[in-house]
Amino acid sequence: METSQLDQDFAVVTGAAGGIGLAIAKRLHRAGAKVALLDRPGSEVLKAAAPIGGLAIEVDVRDPAAVNDAIANAHERLGGLSILINNAGTGMLRPMHEYTDQQWEDLIAVNLSGTFYAMRAAVPLMLEAGRGVIVNNASVSATDPTRGELPYSAAKAGVVALTRGAAQEYGPTIRVNAVSPGVIRSPMTEMLFKSPAILEPVEAAVPLERTGEVEEVADVVHFLCSEGSRYITGQNIVIDGGMNIPQAGIDGVLKTSLGMMAKAKAREGEDEEA
Numbered sequence: 001m002e003t004s005q006l007d008q009d010f011a012v013v014t015g016a017a018g019g020i021g022l023a024i025a026k027r028l029h030r031a032g033a034k035v036a037l038l039d040r041p042g043s044e045v046l047k048a049a050a051p052i053g054g055l056a057i058e059v060d061v062r063d064p065a066a067v068n069d070a071i072a073n074a075h076e077r078l079g080g081l082s083i084l085i086n087n088a089g090t091g092m093l094r095p096m097h098e099y100t101d102q103q104w105e106d107l108i109a110v111n112l113s114g115t116f117y118a119m120r121a122a123v124p125l126m127l128e129a130g131r132g133v134i135v136n137n138a139s140v141s142a143t144d145p146t147r148g149e150l151p152y153s154a155a156k157a158g159v160v161a162l163t164r165g166a167a168q169e170y171g172p173t174i175r176v177n178a179v180s181p182g183v184i185r186s187p188m189t190e191m192l193f194k195s196p197a198i199l200e201p202v203e204a205a206v207p208l209e210r211t212g213e214v215e216e217v218a219d220v221v222h223f224l225c226s227e228g229s230r231y232i233t234g235q236n237i238v239i240d241g242g243m244n245i246p247q248a249g250i251d252g253v254l255k256t257s258l259g260m261m262a263k264a265k266a267r268e269g270e271d272e273e274a
C-alpha cells in the first residue's frame, strides 16, 4: 500500500487563503484528499480554493459558534472529516509591556482559542467515524519564546500543550501532532525578506544556511496525516533548518575559532610541502 496516499480522506485546513495553509491544502489535495479551505471573511480564500476544486468557507476562528458551523458545514459538504489542520495564525512585534488588552486577547484568540474551537468541533465527528488526524501549526517560539512576540509565543506554547494533551485523551482513535516552523517565507514574514541586513544574520544562524519554504512545512504535515506516521502522536516536529541548535551566546566565537584553526592547519600543510 502507498503510505502517502490520502484518497480516503476529508481535510479541513484553517488559514488556507495563502502562505503555509494554502501550500498544505494543495499538498493534501495532490495526495488525493477532499479539502475544505477555511479563512477569515474578506480573505482570498474563494480565489485560493478554486484551482484545486476545494471547498471555500469564510470563518473567523475567534468566533466559537462560527467555527462550529464551519466544521459542520465542511463535514457535510465534503462527506466526512478525517483530517484537521489548525494553521490560522497571526503575529505582532513590540515589547511585552506595550501590548494592549485588545492585542493580547486577539493574539490568544486567533492562535490558541481558534485551535481549541476547531479541535472541539472536529473531535466528536472523528470519534464517531472511528478515525482522525489533527495537525496544529505552532512555532519554534512555543518552546523558545522570541523577543517582541511574547503573547504569540505564549499562545503557541498553549497550542503545543493542547496537542500533547489531546493526543493522550483521544488515542488510539485520533492522532494529534504539531509542527513548529522556524523562519519560513510567507506573507507573515515577507518584511524580513525585504532587508538583507535582517535576513543575512538569520540565514547565518541556521545550519542549513537558508530560510524555509512553505512547501517544506506542507511536506511534513502531509507525512503527519498519512499512514507513514501511524505510530506518531503527541509530537511537536520542529521544521527550522536546525536554527535552534546553535547556542547564540557562544556559537559565533566558536565558528570563528574553528575557521582560524582550519586556516592555521592549511598553512602548516603548505609549509610541509614547501
Ligand SMILES: NC(=O)c1ccc[n+]([C@@H]2O[C@H](COP(=O)([O-])OP(=O)(O)OC[C@H]3O[C@@H](n4cnc5c(N)ncnc54)[C@H](O)[C@@H]3O)[C@@H](O)[C@H]2O)c1
Binding pocket: 014, 015, 016, 017, 018, 019, 020, 021, 038, 039, 040, 043, 059, 060, 061, 062, 087, 088, 089, 090, 110, 137, 138, 139, 140, 180, 181, 182, 183, 184, 185, 186, 187, 188, 189
Ligand atoms: N512563516 C513563518 O515563518 C512561521 C513560523 C512559525 C509559525 N508560523 C505559523 O504558521 C501559520 C501560517 O502562517 P503563514 O506564515 O502562512 O502566514 P499567513 O499570514 O500567510 O497565514 C495566516 C493565515 O491565517 C489567516 N487568519 C488570520 N486570522 C484569522 C482568523 N481570525 N480567522 C481565520 N483565519 C485567520 C490569515 O488570513 C492567513 O491566511 C500561522 O499559524 C503561523 O503562526 C509561521
